[in-house]
Amino acid sequence: MKRVLVVDDSIAVARQLEKIVNSDEEFEVVAQGRNGAEAIKLCQQHKPDILCMDMNMPVMDGLTALRNLMQIIPDLKVIMVTSLGGVGDKYTEAIRLGAKDVISKPFEKDNVLEMLKRL
Amino acid sequence: MAVKFFGHFLVEKGLVSRKDILQAIDLQEKTNLKFGEMVVEMGLMTAVDVDRVHLAQRNENLHFGDMAVKLRIITEEQVQQVLIRQRNNHLYIGEALIMVGALTEKQLKTYLNAFKKDQQSYISEKVEIKDEIPHKPIWEMVADLTYKMLTRVAGISFCPGPCSMVEKLPARPVVAEMRFSGAVKASYLLSVSETTRNLIAKAILDEDSVEEEPIEILDDSVKEFVNIVCGNIAAKAAQLGHNIDIIPPEIREGGAAGVNIPPNHFGLMFPIHQSDSEGFELTIFIPKG
Structure with missing residues (x-):
């Protein structure tokens, strides 16, 4: 079973993502975080296989956290979850920094699971 | 979607x-020269001229070409020549993908058609706004995209009312606000009733009922809806050549008493009428001048 960490400042989105991820027996959400700084801390603590992280968050945004995480845990598989996926510059930056993919909000269950299975 | x-x-x-x-993006970046790079390549300006323009742009919000004309480095006609060269030489992502061997021409055609079909529902329709408002096409797109997202994401049936200028927002229990920075500055506010908030929460949480949910979660769902709409607005604005940056949305304090439009701002309000409740509003605070 692959261990997934979900990080989003919106409790509503984090809950929805957790529900989707846990609906497939191949995956299990191990923890939730609310900002980029928490993402770094929780990755070191829980050592997840996959991180699903929002781009636009307070305290530390997702792209800054991604940049730091790729230096600390280069093998971590990161999927950015964002309403800004359609902004070409943000998308390119996420992919260049090492994100495996970008899920655009609003997302659909099948698309999220398909993307996780492709990793 | x-x-x-x-x-x-x-x-x-x-x-x-x-x-x-x-x-493909690397290839695009090497091929699609910025105005300042193209003008040097065409021999119309030197690197020193480019630095002068960049320096002047720090003090005045003008496009590179307009500033170069103002500083009398190049003429209006030369600006047009550079723009035409940029347009003619522009390498699109699909073409770049063919050049790096990732797609064939036949695949590009097929996938472009599929892409157009996928994005069909986000093509803007006409929303009427007065000419005196700066960045008018942007706000038309903002209202139109909000209407589309209300239908597709929140599943709400409504009838949009005519846009008007207001001094104060009507009192509503929940007002979610997203600030736009970057080239286009404004605030996006969605003021909703408890009924509408719960409809949005049901859609965002993907639950049949939200009666047992704490208010924090219900308000958070409205914020997330605004985040989704504004992220898509930023994407659409980028397609139109405008840079909009967004920061996480917040619930505005004092919404129940009605929010005043800040000084030196236009308050552009789009009423949204629902069939079975009191309706709600999208308002945009736009700086004057």
Whole structure:
């Protein structure tokens, strides 16, 4: 079973993502975080296989956290979850920094699971 | 389902790899010269002239070409020559993907058609706004995209009312606000009743009932809805050549008493009438001048 960490400042989105991820027996959400700084801390603590992280968050945004995480845990598989996926510059930056993919909000269950299975 | 650019659509569908898209973007960046690079390549300006323009742009918000004309380095006619050269030499992402061997011409045609179909629902329709408002096409797109997202994401049936200028927002229990920075500055506010908030929460949480949910979660759902709409607005604005940055949305204090439009701002309100409740409003605070 692959261990997934979900990080989003919106409790509503984090809950929805957790529900989707846990609906497939191949995956299990191990923890939730609310900002980029928490993402770094929780990755070191829980050592997840996959991180699903929002781009636009307070305290530390997702792209800054991604940049730091790729230096600390280069093998971590990161999927950015964002309403800004359609902004070409943000998308390119996420992919260049090492994100495996970008899920655009609003997302659909099948698309999220398909993307996780492709990793 | 969201506003996307073509490359993102292809990767999301697994039609090209992440490596392919990065190679194609690198090729685009080498080929698609910025105005300041193109003008030097065409021999119309020197690198020293370019630095002068950049320095002047720090003090005045003008496009590179307009500033170069103002400083009398090049003429209006030369600006047009550079723009035409930029347009003629522009390498699109689909062409770049063919050049790096990730797609064939036949595949590009097929995938472009699929992409157009996917994005069809986000093509803007006409919303009427007075001419005196700066960045009028942007606000028309903002209202139109909000209406589309209300239908597709929140599943709300409504009838949009005519846009008007207001001094104060009507009292509503929940007002979610998202600030726009970057080239286009404004605040996006969605003021909703408890009924509408619960409808949005049901859609965002994907639950049949939200009666037992704490208010914090219900308000958070409205914030998230605003985040989704504004992220898609930023994407659409980028397609139109405007840079909009967004920061996480917040619930505005004092919404129940009605929010005043800040000084030196226009308050552009789009009423949204629902069939079975009191309706709600989208308002945009736009700086004057």
